[in-house]
Amino acid sequence: MTPMAPMNTVAAVMQLLVAAAFVSIPVxxxxFGPAAKAAAVAELRRQDVRPEVLEENKLRFDAGGHETAAPVTVAAVMAATAALNFAGADLAQLLTWIFSSLVLLMNAVIVYSNLTAVKSVExxxxxKGDPELARVEVAPFLKAAEGAFPGWVRAQTYLRNTLVFGGSAVALAAVTLI
Structure with a gap:
């Protein structure tokens, strides 16, 4: 181990912010997932589509399954890398380059997915091959589900993306300057 440099601390703090941003997703x-599901079910009924089609096709709005596992895993990896940076471990710089770069790419994919959600969901x-699911008017379906989240969640999403992109970029810059 090398003595901890100030840039290691900067990288570690940024990585902890990125970890917190990812944990906020399943939280x-x-x-609010149950409210989003209720709004989506109401929209399906309005469209004269059986709401059970969601369960039959394993479509969820809660924090179960990969909706929790993926962001919590990213958060754990970033926290572990932050701990290595705080400790001044020699491996911290390499792992920061690997994981912060991956997080930047993953978040870009997430943002793109959110921007193209209607087409992607259609x-x-x-x-899925379910004729009833294929009848769903996706835009109002997604709008109903999104509308069930409080208004501050949209601001939280922008803040989360800013933290992830900015925090990862600053962490990468910090370990470059070590």
Whole structure:
């Protein structure tokens, strides 16, 4: 181990912020997912689509399954890398380069997915092969689910993305300057 440099501390703090940002995803979904599902079910009924189609196709709005596992895993990896940076471990710089770069790329994919959600969900519904699911008007369906989240969640999403992109970039810059 080398003595901890100030840049290691900067990288570690940024990585902890990124970890917190990722943990916020399942927390918000856990808290407001049931309301989003209820709104989506109401929209399906309005469209004269059986709400059971969601369960039959394993479509969820809560924080179960990969909706929790993926962001919590990212948070754990970033926290572990932060701990190595705080400790001044020689491996910290390499792991920061690997994991912060991956997080930047993953978050870009997440943002793209959110921006193209209607088309992506329409395509996913068609791939499922369920004729009833294929009848869903996706735009109002997604709008109903999104509308069940409090208004501050949109601001939290922007803040989360800013923290992830900015924090990862600063962590990468910090370990470059070590």
């Amino acid at each position: 918000v979904r856990h808290r 395509a996913a519904f068609r791939r």
